[in-house]
Amino acid sequence: MFRYLSLTEQEKQRMLQAMGRGSTDELFAAIPENIRLKRNLDIPGPLSETEVLRFFKELAARNFHADDNAYFLGAGAYHHFVPVVIDALISRAEFFTAYTPYQPEVAQGTLQSIFEFQTLICQLTGLDVANASLYDGSTALAEALLMAERTRGRRHFVLSSLVHPQYRAVVSTYTRNMEWKIDLLARTSQGLTHLDAAASLMTDSTAALVVQYPNFLGGIEDLSRAAALARRHGAMLVVAVAEPIALGLLQSPGALGADICVGEAQALGIPLSYGGPYAGFFSTRDDLKRHMPGRIVGQTVDADGQRGFVLTLATREQHIRREKATSNICTNEGLCALMSSIFMCTLGKDGMKELAKQNFSKAHYAADQLERRGNKIVYGRRFFNEFVVTAGAPVARINARLAAEGIVGGYDLSRDYPEMANQMLVCVTEQNTRQEIDRFVQILSAAETAA
Amino acid sequence: MRTDPIVNIRESLIFERSTPGKTAYSLPPLDVPAADPRSALEPALLRDEIDDFPEVSEFDIVRHFTRLSTWNYHIDIGMYPLGSCTMKYNPKLNEKLWRIPGISACHPLQDDSLAQGNLQIQFELQQILREITGMAGVSLQPAAGAHGELTGILMARAYHNSRNQRRKFVLIPDSAHGTNPASAAIAGYQVRSIPSNADGRVDFDKFREALHDDVACLMLTNPNTLGIFERRIREIADLLHEKDALLYMDGANFNALMGYTRPGEMGVDVMHLNLHKTFSTPHGGGGPGAGPVAVSRRLEPFLPVPLAAKKQDGTYCLDFNRPQSIGRVRAFMGNFGMHARALGYILSCGGAGLKEISETAVLNANYLRHRLQGLLDLPYRQDSFHEVVFSDKLQTKKGVKTLDLAKRLMDFGFHPPTIYFPLIVPGALMIEPTESEGLQELDAFVEAMQSILREAEENPEIVVTAPHTTKLRRLDETRAARQTVLRWRRAPEQDKTPREAARAGD
Numbered sequence: 001m002f003r004y005l006s007l008t009e010q011e012k013q014r015m016l017q018a019m020g021r022g023s024t025d026e027l028f029a030a031i032p033e034n035i036r037l038k039r040n041l042d043i044p045g046p047l048s049e050t051e052v053l054r055f056f057k058e059l060a061a062r063n064f065h066a067d068d069n070a071y072f073l074g075a076g077a078y079h080h081f082v083p084v085v086i087d088a089l090i091s092r093a094e095f096f097t098a099y100t101p102y103q104p105e106v107a108q109g110t111l112q113s114i115f116e117f118q119t120l121i122c123q124l125t126g127l128d129v130a131n132a133s134l135y136d137g138s139t140a141l142a143e144a145l146l147m148a149e150r151t152r153g154r155r156h157f158v159l160s161s162l163v164h165p166q167y168r169a170v171v172s173t174y175t176r177n178m179e180w181k182i183d184l185l186a187r188t189s190q191g192l193t194h195l196d197a198a199a200s201l202m203t204d205s206t207a208a209l210v211v212q213y214p215n216f217l218g219g220i221e222d223l224s225r226a227a228a229l230a231r232r233h234g235a236m237l238v239v240a241v242a243e244p245i246a247l248g249l250l251q252s253p254g255a256l257g258a259d260i261c262v263g264e265a266q267a268l269g270i271p272l273s274y275g276g277p278y279a280g281f282f283s284t285r286d287d288l289k290r291h292m293p294g295r296i297v298g299q300t301v302d303a304d305g306q307r308g309f310v311l312t313l314a315t316r317e318q319h320i321r322r323e324k325a326t327s328n329i330c331t332n333e334g335l336c337a338l339m340s341s342i343f344m345c346t347l348g349k350d351g352m353k354e355l356a357k358q359n360f361s362k363a364h365y366a367a368d369q370l371e372r373r374g375n376k377i378v379y380g381r382r383f384f385n386e387f388v389v390t391a392g393a394p395v396a397r398i399n400a401r402l403a404a405e406g407i408v409g410g411y412d413l414s415r416d417y418p419e420m421a422n423q424m425l426v427c428v429t430e431q432n433t434r435q436e437i438d439r440f441v442q443i444l445s446a447a448e449t450a451a
Numbered sequence: 452m453r454t455d456p457i458v459n460i461r462e463s464l465i466f467e468r469s470t471p472g473k474t475a476y477s478l479p480p481l482d483v484p485a486a487d488p489r490s491a492l493e494p495a496l497l498r499d500e501i502d503d504f505p506e507v508s509e510f511d512i513v514r515h516f517t518r519l520s521t522w523n524y525h526i527d528i529g530m531y532p533l534g535s536c537t538m539k540y541n542p543k544l545n546e547k548l549w550r551i552p553g554i555s556a557c558h559p560l561q562d563d564s565l566a567q568g569n570l571q572i573q574f575e576l577q578q579i580l581r582e583i584t585g586m587a588g589v590s591l592q593p594a595a596g597a598h599g600e601l602t603g604i605l606m607a608r609a610y611h612n613s614r615n616q617r618r619k620f621v622l623i624p625d626s627a628h629g630t631n632p633a634s635a636a637i638a639g640y641q642v643r644s645i646p647s648n649a650d651g652r653v654d655f656d657k658f659r660e661a662l663h664d665d666v667a668c669l670m671l672t673n674p675n676t677l678g679i680f681e682r683r684i685r686e687i688a689d690l691l692h693e694k695d696a697l698l699y700m701d702g703a704n705f706n707a708l709m710g711y712t713r714p715g716e717m718g719v720d721v722m723h724l725n726l727h728k729t730f731s732t733p734h735g736g737g738g739p740g741a742g743p744v745a746v747s748r749r750l751e752p753f754l755p756v757p758l759a760a761k762k763q764d765g766t767y768c769l770d771f772n773r774p775q776s777i778g779r780v781r782a783f784m785g786n787f788g789m790h791a792r793a794l795g796y797i798l799s800c801g802g803a804g805l806k807e808i809s810e811t812a813v814l815n816a817n818y819l820r821h822r823l824q825g826l827l828d829l830p831y832r833q834d835s836f837h838e839v840v841f842s843d844k845l846q847t848k849k850g851v852k853t854l855d856l857a858k859r860l861m862d863f864g865f866h867p868p869t870i871y872f873p874l875i876v877p878g879a880l881m882i883e884p885t886e887s888e889g890l891q892e893l894d895a896f897v898e899a900m901q902s903i904l905r906e907a908e909e910n911p912e913i914v915v916t917a918p919h920t921t922k923l924r925r926l927d928e929t930r931a932a933r934q935t936v937l938r939w940r941r942a943p944e945q946d947k948t949p950r951e952a953a954r955a956g957d
Contacts (some may be wrong), residue, residue, distance in 0.1 A: 002800065004886075044798060045799060045956040056795065059571055060553025062551070064565035092516075096735050099531065100736070105921040135594035137779055171712075173780055176605075251498045274569045274784065276786040296937060298931040301927055302923040312932050316628035328630050330597045331738040344505075351476035352501055357481075358478060365483035446882055
């Protein structure tokens with residue numbers, strides 16, 4: 001008998017007998033003969049625990065990973081400190097084996113923690129309301145654009161080319177079949193979105209202006225100016241945040257005029273995970289709350305007047321509205337949202353500030369050292385923890401050299417911006433020691449000099 | 452049998468626990484010169500601190516979230532028979548293998564040569580899901596079932612676009628999950644609902660009437676949400692294909708079929724699987740899930756990019772060279788943590804184990820049906836697969852509704868089934884025990900239902916006011932939607948208790 005099953009052969013027989021059935025095959029009689037599988041599934045196994053773990057450990061040995069290797073790679077996923085309490089708490093079966101909290105009387109733990117997540121995201125982004133999470137930053141951005149179209153009734157979008165290329169790709173997949181017009185904004189010589197160009201592209205038919213903060217090249221956009229431009233045309237300002245640790249230092253998008261702020265919560269306590277699971281966050285102004293996609297938790301009282309929490313505003317959702325829903329989303333990323341909640345509580349007011357400062361200081365130290373040794377910092381110092389540096393040779397070649405020393409180098413920008421040959425997007429976080437940074441600088445500058 | 456109430460320690464919001472000056476984090480001292488942000492950024496761009504962010508100690512956090520956790524029902528403590536949600540045991544082994552640092556601490560953009568192990572995990576899972584479904588190609592990118600649906604429908608759209616056809620409609624049975632029509636609408640289609648027949652299956656004649664040259668596809672759940680197998684699925688597929696329309700299969704209920712039949716043989720063109728249902732990855736209180744899509748040969752060119760691929764030299768890579776792809780549906784490669792766990796699960800089971808899982812899941816559902824029919828109304832009497840749908844028709848005479856039965860089950864130590872779904876059954880109770888439950892648990896559930904149904908006859912008051920043993924009693928959902936409080940805010944007066952604050956609606 002297989003270890004995850006709980007019926008013996010005798011019990012099966014007893015159950016069949018009680019039901020007046022001869023065999024379990026009878027229960028499958030509705031499957032027509034011509035579509036039955038008449039052979040066994042060709043799948044390896046069954047394996048014992050020992051064998052399964054051995055298999056995965058062998059695979060793990062063929063990966064570089066952030067516990068053993070120095071990483072200077074960000075570009076939408078960030079190697080940050082993950083407090084030990086997070087895994088200890090989310091490993092409680094009460095959290096990780098529960099379902100979506102449809103029955104609030106037996107799901108107050110999940111519901112209250114989501115209410116706290118919503119509050120923390122509002123505080124972090126400076127907006128009024130937030131949802132219970134979306135799949136990730138890229139899909140959250142697509143949902144934000146869909147919401148802008150819904151509420152404004154307009155189909156023209158002005159999108160910065162310095163929004164994460166993969167986020168833009170997802171937006172393009174989601175909206176390809178809609179009659180939308182999406183204009184892409186070029187970048188300035190400072191590595192920022194060309195807002196002058198936005199001024200000439202935007203009209204009274206524009207639904208939203210969309211920028212990333214900090215942008216994909218690490219630059220910190222002028223959100224106030226973007227907000228003023230959007231307001232002039234009755235459009236929304238949608239701000240995407242891929243590196244929320246920056247918000248420990250930078251003024252919040254809400255305070256600078258964003259109407260919707262979406263982003264990727266990974267940096268907030270979620271391991272790199274080779275890309276997922278992560279959690280998308282979504283916050284907006286109070287007057288737009290009924291247009292938000294995804295699950296939302298609200299406060300209420302029980303029959304005795306005790307404070308409690310429930311899923312609310314469900315009339316926006318697919319299980320009630322079907323094809324008229326604000327979004328098709330059902331499952332969100334509850335456990336990852338909980339991880340980021342615990343992270344934000346652990347860091348707290350002081351920790352978020354300190355963490356952001358360390359990131360800023362280390363990245364600026366790395367940039368200074370690279371420049372001293374002859375690498376060009378392409379867009380100056382208006383960055384948080386990521387910047388663009390000239391590499392003197394194709395980035396792929398330099399990264400191979402770094403890998404030989406156990407270091408994972410930065411992102412090869414020529415993958416998305418063909419004109420940026422030999423330019424690397426470098427990310428330095430609090431996890432990089434000075435020693436690692438110095439070694440990285442040495443290898444990179446040697447390549448520059450050789451070129 | 453009635454369970455004792457669990458310990459319910461009161462706990463405030465984390466913000467209400469906050470005390471200025473407390474902290475829970477530690478960072479190494481800064482080992483480079485501190486840089487002054489004002490040197491690079493104008494003051495208007497800088498924030499002093501995040502207003503009202505909590506200030507608590509590490510132990511405050513541990514206490515807080517541990518207390519919250521005790522208010523949750525979960526699969527490890529008892530049966531969670533939510534129909535169509537497949538709440539099965541989530542093996543501990545999969546949590547352990549995911550936490551091997553070489554698996555979970557990898558960056559999604561690190562070079563393929565530095566991620567061979569993880570690429571192999573993705574490649575092998577793709578191959579195995581192809582075998583289990585009998586389909587030609589698989590993408591692991593969608594992050595959840597509904598995301599897989601959207602991906603699938605976008606592929607259907609791309610297929611017709613490639614043949615210069617602009618089709619307008621998607622056909623969806625009235626028993627379908629709400630995500631089906633919502634996904635079709637986001638892909639730009641109009642939805643046509645197909646009624647179910649007296650058997651609880653798609654009304655074949657109505658389907659034929661609705662099928663014309665403007666139909667892009669039919670979205671069919673099999674077994675459907677009544678737990679009934681759509682036995683004419685092959686004929687349905689053939690009719691669709693005659694019109695160059697496609698068949699989408701919602702694989703939410705695939706736990707019923709493994710090793711018995713495959714969508715490939717049914718004529719399905721595109722489907723999604725829920726790794727968090729059939730393949731045991733934990734639901735996490737509402738995600739993360741994963742919703743891989745599988746496609747027939749004709750849709751393979753349109754799969755999202757990238758796919759994990761194996762090169763001639765035996766190494767693995769991400770394949771971006773797919774010119775007809777619909778593009779990306781998510782950044783990076785999807786919920787990889789779920790892919791690794793699902794692969795661990797499948798290898799633990801093997802092919803024969805997967806078939807035994809489906810066999811046992813269907814046996815368990817039929818056993819519950821057998822024990823409960825007569826006590827509860829069974830609106831559709833066709834063979835059940837992995838779940839069975841009853842209604843509250845017999846109980847409403849006494850004023851006891853499905854919601855009441857559901858709430859009363861909590862007092863007996865069980866999570867309620869899915870209720871009021873599918874929509875075609877008024878007062879539906881949709882019960883899916885899964886293969887994880889043993890006979891003792893099933894019998895205990897039956898006894899609990901028997902007691903509750905007896906109460907409904909003799910003492911309905913105790914049922915309609917349930918639950919009585921949970922931390923909170925029934926919650927006022929209307930109030931939550933009308934007087935929306937979606938976040939905590941610092942109260943103007945500090946002396947209100949949380950209860951008073953809740954009453955005041957602030």
